[in-house]
Amino acid sequence: MLVINETSILIDTIDTKKFQNKTIGFVPTMGALHDGHIELIRAAKLECDIIICSIYINPTQFNNVTDLEKYPRTLDDDINLLEKNGCDIAFCPSDKEMFKMGNTLTIDFGEIGKVLEGEFRPGHFSGVGLIVGKFFNIIKPNISYFGQKDLQQFSIVKSLVQNLNFNIQLRCIPTVRSKDGLALSSRNARLSKNGKEEALVFYDSLVLAKQKLLKGETVDDITKEIKSKFNSDIVKLEYFEIVHQDTFEKINTFNNPENIAICIAGYVEGIRLIDNILLS
Ligand code: AMP
Numbered sequence: 001m002l003v004i005n006e007t008s009i010l011i012d013t014i015d016t017k018k019f020q021n022k023t024i025g026f027v028p029t030m031g032a033l034h035d036g037h038i039e040l041i042r043a044a045k046l047e048c049d050i051i052i053c054s055i056y057i058n059p060t061q062f063n064n065v066t067d068l069e070k071y072p073r074t075l076d077d078d079i080n081l082l083e084k085n086g087c088d089i090a091f092c093p094s095d096k097e098m099f100k101m102g103n104t105l106t107i108d109f110g111e112i113g114k115v116l117e118g119e120f121r122p123g124h125f126s127g128v129g130l131i132v133g134k135f136f137n138i139i140k141p142n143i144s145y146f147g148q149k150d151l152q153q154f155s156i157v158k159s160l161v162q163n164l165n166f167n168i169q170l171r172c173i174p175t176v177r178s179k180d181g182l183a184l185s186s187r188n189a190r191l192s193k194n195g196k197e198e199a200l201v202f203y204d205s206l207v208l209a210k211q212k213l214l215k216g217e218t219v220d221d222i223t224k225e226i227k228s229k230f231n232s233d234i235v236k237l238e239y240f241e242i243v244h245q246d247t248f249e250k251i252n253t254f255n256n257p258e259n260i261a262i263c264i265a266g267y268v269e270g271i272r273l274i275d276n277i278l279l280s
Contacts, residue, residue: 001079001082001083001087001088001089001090002088002089002090003079003089003090003092004089004090004091004092005091005092005093005094005097006093006097007093007097007098007138010052010089010091010138010139011138013089014052014139014140019050022048022049022050023047023048023049023050023142023143024048024049024050024051024052024139024140024141024142024143025044025045025047025048025050025051025052025141025142025143025144025145026044026051026052026053026054026135026136026139026141026143026144026145027040027041027044027051027052027053027054027087027144027145028053028054028056028131028132028135028144028146029053029054029055029056030055030056030057030058030071030186031055031056031057031072031073031074031075031078031186032071032072032073032074032078032186032189033055033074033077033078033081033082033186034176034184034185034186034188035176035184036147036149036175036176036183036184036185037053037147038081038085039147039173039176040145040146040147040173041053041082041085041086041087041145042085043145043171043173044143044145045085045086047143048142048143050088050089051086051087051088051089052087052088052089052090052091052139052141053082053087053089053090053091054090054091054092054093054135055075055078055079055090055091055092056091056092056093056098056131057071057073058098058127058128058131059095059099059103059127060099060103060123060126060127060130060131061123061124061125061126061127061128061131062124062127063121063122063123063124064121064272067272070190071186071187072186072187072189072190075092078090079092091135091139098131098134103127103130105130106123106126106130107125107126107129107130107133107160108126109125109126109129109156109159109160110159111247111248111249112152112155112156112159112247112248113125113126113156115241115243115248115249115250116152116239116241116243116248116263116265117152117153117265117274118152119239120238120239120265125152125153125156128153128156128157129156129157129160132144132157132160133160133164133166136160136161136166136168140168141168142168142169143168143169143170143171144157144168144169144170144171145170145171145173146170146171146172146173147172147173147175147176148172148173148174148175148276148278149175149183149184149185149274149275149276150274151172151245151261151263151276152248152263154170154172155245155246155247155248157170158170175275175276177203178196180200180203181200181203181204181207182196182199182200182202182203183202183203183273183274183275185273187271187272187273188273190269190271191268191269191271192269194234195234195268195269195271198232198234198235198268198269199235199268199273201229201230201235202264202266202273202275203275205226205229205240205264206262206264206275206276206277207277208225208226209222209226209240209242209262210262210277210279212225213242213254213257213260213262213279214257214279218253218254219242219251219252219253219254222242223240223242226240226264227240230266234268234269235266235267235268236266236267236268237264237265237266238265238266238267238272239263239264239265239266240262240263240264241262241263241264242254242260242261242262242263243260243261243262243263244259244260244261245259245260245261245278246259248261248263257279257280258279258280259280260278260279260280261276261277261278261279262276262277262279263275263276264276
């Protein structure tokens with residue numbers, strides 16, 4: 001596996017004969033890799049010849065300085081894991097390499113960028129759009145892989161691709177969970193054993209809400225019940241919403257499970273976690 005830090009070297013490498021007429025699969029990550037990320041690599045390997053994975057903690061998508069500072073950094077382990085799983089190139093640029101001109105561009109994704117994550121993390125999706133757009137221009141992958149765990153991010157990337165006419169296919173890979181349901185996340189590394197147990201309330205709430213919706217209970221009643229579960233000091237709820245899975249508009253009355261997602265976000269031991277499930 002090649003480990004590349006410079007954009008110009010990555011572009012030259014992709015332009016070499018070895019890569020001509022090959023299908024390039026691209027997996028963007030922020031490192032501290034776990035089986036959720038590796039699932040994206042596995043999916044890419046099933047349909048692409050060459051796999052490129054970026055490891056870059058993008059400062060422009062963090063709205064909270066402490067979250068950025070404390071974000072887990074395990075580069076050596078990440079590189080070993082990628083190599084073991086058949087990745088061809090790990091692209092690990094510095095901030096200077098990615099933001100030579102500073103961060104001067106912002107992207108407004110309209111309504112979809114203003115709700116849920118967009119509401120609670122101002123500027124987050126602008127930063128995501130900016131870095132993913134840069135990577136798409138540098139790498140020009142045929143297919144790029146994202147996790148359902150960040151469902152709203154996937155819609156943002158879809159909007160980026162459609163609005164800017166990137167000739168790139170997108171895949172959304174189902175969330176990989178621990179045995180008891182906790183969505184794997186790099187931030188889980190910062191949770192204590194007790195914190196990991198407390199964090200199960202997020203997935204349990206999603207499953208309960210789904211059952212109740214399918215049984216015909218109202219969105220209002222379900223929302224009230226789920227909110228009442230978050231009254232401890234350790235676990236705090238930021239939002240619980242039942243939404244349309246493409247537009248992220250809130251659903252007030254439910255009559256069709258097609259294209260409905262239940263989304264949740266909150267804090268455990270001060271660490272922000274998000275999760276979602278689809279209704280069908
Ligand atoms: P991150 O490193 O957290 O920015 O995530 C990089 C990519 O991996 C994103 O597309 C995430 O949605 C995806 N991802 C993160 N956690 C999981 C998971 N548990 N299952 C599937 N995909 C995931």
